[in-house]
Amino acid sequence: MRNRHSQAAVVYGVDFSGAADAGRKLLVARCNLRKEDGSWKLMVTSIRSAADLPGGGLSPDLATAAIQEELLKVAQTEEEVIVGVDSPPSIARQFISERDWVKWAAKFSQRYPSPAALRKATSVPKKRKANSCVEPKRVTDVKHKTPLAPQNLRMYKQTWWAIAHLYGPLTRKGFCLVPCMPRGTHRHLIMESCPASLLKRLDLYSKPYKGREMKHRSRRRFIMNSIKNGVPVGGSSNTMLRVDFSERTAPRRLVMDPGADALDAVLAAVGAACSVRRKNFPSPEDGQMLDVYKLEAQMSRMSMEAVAIEQSMIMPWASVVLASCTLFVHALEHCLRCRKQCSELFDFTGDALLRGRIWVLFSCSFLHGTHSHLLREMFLLLLAGVPAEQKLGGLLFLAAYLVSGAFGALFSWLTLRRSLRNSPDYAAMPRHHVDAVADLSNSRGASSCVYGAAVLAVLVAGDSSLSQCFMLDSNVANSFLVAARLLPEFISPRSSRLKKHCLPATLILCMLIFGAFRAPVSLTVAQAVSFWFSLHCLLRLCPAILSLSPQSEYAATDYAGHIYGALYAGLCGACHLYLNSIAWPGVHAILALVILTLSTLPQREY
Numbered sequence: 001m002r003n004r005h006s007q008a009a010v011v012y013g014v015d016f017s018g019a020a021d022a023g024r025k026l027l028v029a030r031c032n033l034r035k036e037d038g039s040w041k042l043m044v045t046s047i048r049s050a051a052d053l054p055g056g057g058l059s060p061d062l063a064t065a066a067i068q069e070e071l072l073k074v075a076q077t078e079e080e081v082i083v084g085v086d087s088p089p090s091i092a093r094q095f096i097s098e099r100d101w102v103k104w105a106a107k108f109s110q111r112y113p114s115p116a117a118l119r120k121a122t123s124v125p126k127k128r129k130a131n132s133c134v135e136p137k138r139v140t141d142v143k144h145k146t147p148l149a150p151q152n153l154r155m156y157k158q159t160w161w162a163i164a165h166l167y168g169p170l171t172r173k174g175f176c177l178v179p180c181m182p183r184g185t186h187r188h189l190i191m192e193s194c195p196a197s198l199l200k201r202l203d204l205y206s207k208p209y210k211g212r213e214m215k216h217r218s219r220r221r222f223i224m225n226s227i228k229n230g231v232p233v234g235g236s237s238n239t240m241l242r243v244d245f246s247e248r249t250a251p252r253r254l255v256m257d258p259g260a261d262a263l264d265a266v267l268a269a270v271g272a273a274c275s276v277r278r279k280n281f282p283s284p285e286d287g288q289m290l291d292v293y294k295l296e297a298q299m300s301r302m303s304m305e306a307v308a309i310e311q312s313m314i315m316p317w318a319s320v321v322l323a324s325c326t327l328f329v330h331a332l333e334h335c336l337r338c339r340k341q342c343s344e345l346f347d348f349t350g351d352a353l354l355r356g357r358i359w360v361l362f363s364c365s366f367l368h369g370t371h372s373h374l375l376r377e378m379f380l381l382l383l384a385g386v387p388a389e390q391k392l393g394g395l396l397f398l399a400a401y402l403v404s405g406a407f408g409a410l411f412s413w414l415t416l417r418r419s420l421r422n423s424p425d426y427a428a429m430p431r432h433h434v435d436a437v438a439d440l441s442n443s444r445g446a447s448s449c450v451y452g453a454a455v456l457a458v459l460v461a462g463d464s465s466l467s468q469c470f471m472l473d474s475n476v477a478n479s480f481l482v483a484a485r486l487l488p489e490f491i492s493p494r495s496s497r498l499k500k501h502c503l504p505a506t507l508i509l510c511m512l513i514f515g516a517f518r519a520p521v522s523l524t525v526a527q528a529v530s531f532w533f534s535l536h537c538l539l540r541l542c543p544a545i546l547s548l549s550p551q552s553e554y555a556a557t558d559y560a561g562h563i564y565g566a567l568y569a570g571l572c573g574a575c576h577l578y579l580n581s582i583a584w585p586g587v588h589a590i591l592a593l594v595i596l597t598l599s600t601l602p603q604r605e606y
Contacts, residue, residue: 008034009080009276011042012071013193013269015261016087016166018115018157020474020520023051023063028070029265033082033273039230040241042273044250047262058520060157064165072173075188083170084193084272086264087162088150089177092136095122101180105168115160116471122151147196166190178281189276195267198274199223202231212258220255220263227270235278243270318394319385322401323378326446329366330374342367343442348409350417350439365405367444372492377446379484380532384453387461387469387525392576400456400572401449408448408565415560416441448565454529454596455566459573460582462526462589474522481528482516483509485535495546526589533592533599540599562600 011033017025028050032043050056056066075081090101098104112118123133135149150159167190171177176186183189199205204226209219228251230242243266245251254263275281333342348364368374389397417438420426426434461469467477486509489495498505523531539545570593577584 007080008032009082009273010074010078011269011273012081012083013265013267013272014067014083014085014087014166015195015265015268016085016158016162017063018060018159018161020060020522021058022060022158022161023056023058023066024049025259025261026050026063026067027261027265028053028067029262029269031266031269031273033277039239040233040273040277042241042243042270044243044245044266044269046246047250047254047265060161061165064161067166068169068173071170071175071188071190075174079187081175081188082272082276083175083188083190084268084270084275085162085166085190086193086195086268087158087166088138088141088155089163089167089180089192090138091118091122091150091159092138094136101177102171105163105171108168109164112160112164114467114471114473114476115157116465116467116469116473118160119151119153119156120471189272191272191275193268193271193275195264195271198267198271201234202226209263210258210260216258217255220257220260223263223267224251224255227266231270231274233274233277235280237278239277241270241274241277316386316389316394318398318401319382319389322385322398323381326366326368326374326378326381330368330371333367343444347442347444348413349442350413351436353410353413354439361406361409362402364409364444365402365446365449368446369444370493372488372495373445375491376488377450379488380450381446381453383481383484383528383532384450384457384525387464387466388453388457390469391460391464392456397453397456400569401453404452404565404569405446405449407568408452408561408563409443411564412443412448412561413438413441415564443561448561451562451596451600452565452569452572454533455569455593456573458526458529458589458592458596459570459585460576462524462529462585462592464525466523466525466528469525475517475519478519478521478523479513479517481523481531483513485532486512489539489546492546494543497544497546524588526585526592530588530592530595533595536599537595566596566600 009032011031013029013031015025015027015029019025026049027047029047030045032045034041034043050063050066051058053066053070055069056062071081071083090096090104096104098107112121123135125133135151137149141149148155150156167177170190171181174186175188175190176183178189178191196205204223207215207219209216209223227243230240233239233241254260254266257263333339346360346363346367348360352360368377385397385401392400417435420434420438421431426437465474466481467474470477470480472480490498490505490509576582
């Protein structure tokens with residue numbers, strides 16, 4: 001074989017993306033590397049999005065599969081293929097128990113089944129700050145000044161997709177990941193190539209180059225001219241590498257691209273080419289080849305246990321316990337057929353409270369009238385409770401949930417008293433008789449609690465990713481959201497139209513769930529809450545969608561508990577944001593609060 005440091009090669013630069021539409025944002029620059037007059041020339045022959053590659057598509061799985069196909073096809077005919085990917089192939093060594101990268105990568109997808117699972121497992125909460133996490137960087141991130149840790153909010157998806165669907169599969173099919181694997185006789189190489197680190201090495205990172213303003217275009221043009229004129233390979237090598245383009249219009253397209261994705265793909269190729277053609281390769285540019293770069297370090301037992309304890313502190317146990325207890329109570333009441341006895345002992349009534357039964361303020365939230373009512377509220381509890389609890393902590397969320405229910409029950413009773421006193425229907429009755437009617441009106445259900453949980457979730461976690469909160473892929477989270485909102489309507493005693501046309505309704509439900517699964521969107525918690533209550537408003541405005549003979553609206557006072565529970569929780573959430581100096585929610589969260597408020601109003605107020 002010819003001297004590897006002097007032979008020609010095909011070089012790919014990949015500007016990676018793990019977004020839902022990754023195929024559009026994931027750009028691949030193909031280049032030819034050869035030596036001319038003592039220096040290296042990198043000829044950029046094409047820059048394509050993954051969606052434009054054979055077999056490509058918008059989704060991350062199609063995009064990464066197309067890149068694999070492209071690289072493996074070229075590797076069959078070329079002497080050497082060098083691939084630089086702008087995405088990390090590993091995480092901080094404290095999270096890696098295996099002794100080499102190959103064994104760790106083989107278990108990666110099993111250990112971290114989704115991007116959200118990766119971020120959750122590698123973001124260590126601070127011991128004294130409930131809402132703060134530490135994102136440990138790799139040694140190479142610190143030494144070579146990469147902007148973000150692999151599990152950072154802006155990085156975790158592409159890190160997961162790159163390791164699970166690019167680095168791992170390619171290394172199992174003949175590529176060598178350097179420096180994590182010994183090169184041996186491997187002809188084709190793949191490596192991380194960070195454009196930001198390259199620009200910092202070349203002193204070209206002092207000013208921002210991504211953006212639509214003239215100064216950003218000028219900076220992209222300056223970077224373009226710099227790499228065309230030639231950059232040092234680095235290390236102990238004295239040679240230069242210059243970039244050229246086979247298409248005359250390519251430089252202008254790169255300069256005019258505000259996101260600089262195509263330019264980053266070219267820079268990834270430049271970084272990879274420089275690395276491989278250094279005399280001290282695979283050592284980094286500074287020449288210090290540390291063992292940690294090979295991911296051979298093993299985390300100590302004590303450190304592993306500490307991380308496990310800290311991780312368990314943010315598990316959403318309170319939401320699960322509340323939902324489980326409510327389901328158990330409902331099942332017990334239904335199986336023992338003791339609805340009347342439970343109602344007398346545990347339903348909230350003003351009379352019971354006046355008699356000193358303080359527990360009814362809380363026990364009423366665990367009792368429900370119908371199966372559909374129960375399921376609807378428990379699904380909403382989990383949807384809103386898990387994100388809120390992750391921000392507030394289990395005990396604080398548990399207290400806010402229970403007190404919201406008590407607050408709603410108490411003030412809805414007082415509102416009913418006032419409403420009946422002012423009603424012309426009761427004008428002829430003595431005041432104490434009117435109050436007795438209000439005092440004997442019973443209330444049960446977790447509506448006040450779950451409305452409060454929804455408000456809390458929007459305020460403290462509205463901008464959080466829904467899929468990240470539940471450690472699911474976004475498409476799975478979307479489909480679960482649709483299923484959780486619609487399934488209770490199928491068993492509701494009011495849904496006579498669905499029961500009469502069961503088969504078409506079931507087909508429509510399956511289509512909606514499948515459509516949500518295929519939708520290339522990743523919802524925030526606020527957007528999920530907006531969807532939930534928008535559908536609630538729609539079904540209240542148009543009850544004929546579900547029922548052949550729509551019944552009249554509930555009395556306005558039936559919604560008072562929802563309002564009071566939401567108000568109390570909103571006050572708690574606002575205090576939490578203020579006391580912890582946390583930014584107020586964005587536009588999506590405000591919209592969610594507006595829709596939630598509308599859902600509590602009587603129909604005549606719409």
